[in-house]
Amino acid sequence: QAQIVQSGAEVKKPGASVKLSCRASGYTFTSHNIHWVRQAPGQSLEWIGWIHVDRDKTRYSQKFQGRVVITRDTYASAVYMELSGLTSEDTAVYFCARNALSGGFDYAHFDSWGQGTLVTVSS
């Protein structure tokens, strides 16, 4: 049974960066790609990007390009997302989620989610 555990809540000042982690267990870590999604208070879900865990390839939403970096550590079975240049608009719960299809670069539904990390940006 796949399980994903995310790091704890963060409070940041405008202009700062935040690095979140996402630790996977219960499956072969390199077999499934990982997405990052965020949800601002009372809003829908917004896709940030993903990482092909085995090949260490990433793709980002144009909205976040230049401001986000997603990395992985296969030894720790962890994926990280660093978002820089924070503003109040970045206040949200950030989720990582597993791509349901294993291997390849095909997108699929998200079959396992972390519990979410609340990032609050405030002066």
Next chain:
Amino acid sequence: DIEMTQSPASLAVSLGERATINCKSSQSLLYKYDNKNYFGWYQQKPGQTPKVLIYWASTRASGVPDRFSGSGSGTDFTLTISSLQAEDVAIYYCQQYYSTPITFGQGTRLEVK
């Protein structure tokens, strides 16, 4: 970007009655090479993470009660709950994973009348 438009924004249904939620995409989500619609439905209960209900437009996820069903193809999709239960109160989101950026609908809030 593919835009996903859900309707209605909110819905109140009596227990035991049918609930229907619609989602329309700005372009076809049917991939001709595998004849699959790259589309799914998620349920998010208050304070919880989203949970996939339906994927490939009509495949029920493991453990999802059979009162939930998905239909549609191309650009128009429907989630139906055949007999609403109290535990179905949630926000429902549609999602396209046909191309990046992966996008979600704005959500439909389902309540008991």
